[in-house]
Amino acid sequence: MPDTPDMQKTIALVVRPNTAGIEQPVQQLVDFLQHSGYHVVFEAATAGHLALPGVEAMSADQIGATAQTVVVLGGDGTMLGIARQLAPYNVPLVGINLGRLGFMTDISVERMIPALDAILGGKARSEKRTMLEGCVKRNGETIHCGQAVNDVVVARGAGAGMIELKVTVDGSFMYNQRSDGLIIATPTGSTAYALSAGGPLLHPSLGGIALVPIAPHALSNRPIVVPDTSTITIEIVAGRDTSINFDMQTFASLMHGDQIIISRSPHYMTFLHPEGWTYYDTLREKLHWNEYPAGDCRPK
Template sequence: MNSRFRQVALIGKYQTVAGGSQGSRARPALADIAAFLQSQGCAVVVEEQTATNAGLDGYPVLDLAAIGQQCDLGLVVGGDGTMLGIGRKLASSGVPLIGINHGRLGFMTDIPFGSFETVLPPMLHGEYEEEKRQLMHARVLRQGNCVFDTLAMNDVVVHRGNSAGMVELRVEVDGHFVANQRADGLIIATPTGSTAYSLSAGGPILHPAIAGWVLAPIAPHTLSNRPIVLSSQSEVAIEIASDREAIANFDMQSLSALHHGDRIIVRRSEHSVRFLHPRGWSYFDTLRQKLHWNEGITSS
């Protein structure tokens, strides 16, 4: 029986330095998965940096732009960091992604590597759950000019960097003044990012189906300054209100040396990331497993 997905792109830890030990360790896993995909009737291509870093040859090689144009499915092997980068870059193409966890936590790469031979076949033949994860579109404006423009799947974080003092921020939502805040920083998180830095800062977990964002302060000076959930249709503006050092992070991307008066504008992106999960998948199962809920509790 042929796979529903004719051409599948295999994408690994593409950020690994070529020839490095991580790339060498990833090669056997990627080679096993590639051979398995072929046995399921899929035409396999390998993302170019994955092929270089892992030393994986014998398959056609495409860059991410070509994968977005030509492939029916992306199979991402690694951890959540790998999936974040790939998800942002392939979101505009609409290519669905399946994640095989060959990293650590694995909120988004939810298929254990040791289980791919049993979990993947039904998915490749159409038995899967699909969900869409929203993205944020963030820009940094300096004296009215855009100096940085990017997408984020997890969060946008403005923080004090290496400065010993707090950063001072002016926060607006949909053009309405919210507050001037003194804190170590401020997080705007999507539901995907609500289990990342925002959770550590005391923010709530948002189910991915909720069209909302978390606005969470980091160690605020005023303790009544609490996390708040906003509509993802809102536009959030954060203005640097002092001359202290401030840095902005957009998932894994950083912009250092923000200036007094710089404005970080965050809106919902028109693009979203398509994730495919095994049939019967539940977000609550993921939370229970990854956050170790119910440990030590015996069910009756």
């Protein structure tokens, strides 16, 4: 007796929109998964821009409640968007890279079928990543909250001058900083905006949160890593058009006296990688650490 969809294991697909030629690899992936006995569904936005018959659409909440695994075809931005929505459900994520860097979407389209076959067959490396949560308080009232996989960024507006921030960690005053802003990054986010601002690379297994100033006025304001058990409070002291964003995707405008309270989220993000994968493989590939001078015959 064949399995009904309720009896089958459900695999959800999330696909980056506006990607030329994406229909063919998506169809290939759907055919492979269905032939392997899985019930394949599209995330609702994916279903809206991909007209493939016979594939059910589900909301993120429905996927979180029913899916065994979520396969993301896109870049890190696509992964960030769905990861935040699915964080409360702890559904493992597999990333197929259609972007440029792909620190989180680390499997090439060319390798996706054998890699997924091995991962879904149990030959996978599971990796948990921490997240951040932050809330904005104004006159004692919470006006905005958000979750971040990569970072929470407090920054000046376009055309505005420097902003001044008062930063405390676990109730202890750290500094008043004049700068273009401040990045509060997870280890996952240490390879994103924080890296371009001069922050350190943090291995994902580390329990740390990086505070990285953006163009600080005082050169002595250096990046610092604090324990991920810390509660970080940032108060807006001065500056115009200051805003906060979570993974560059959700925003709120800030006023003088507003406080942003940031801590580790109770939720985690779980990645599934091919067996034998290491974080250093990703760094070498994405940061081109494996490149040698012309004529050098060492293996790449």
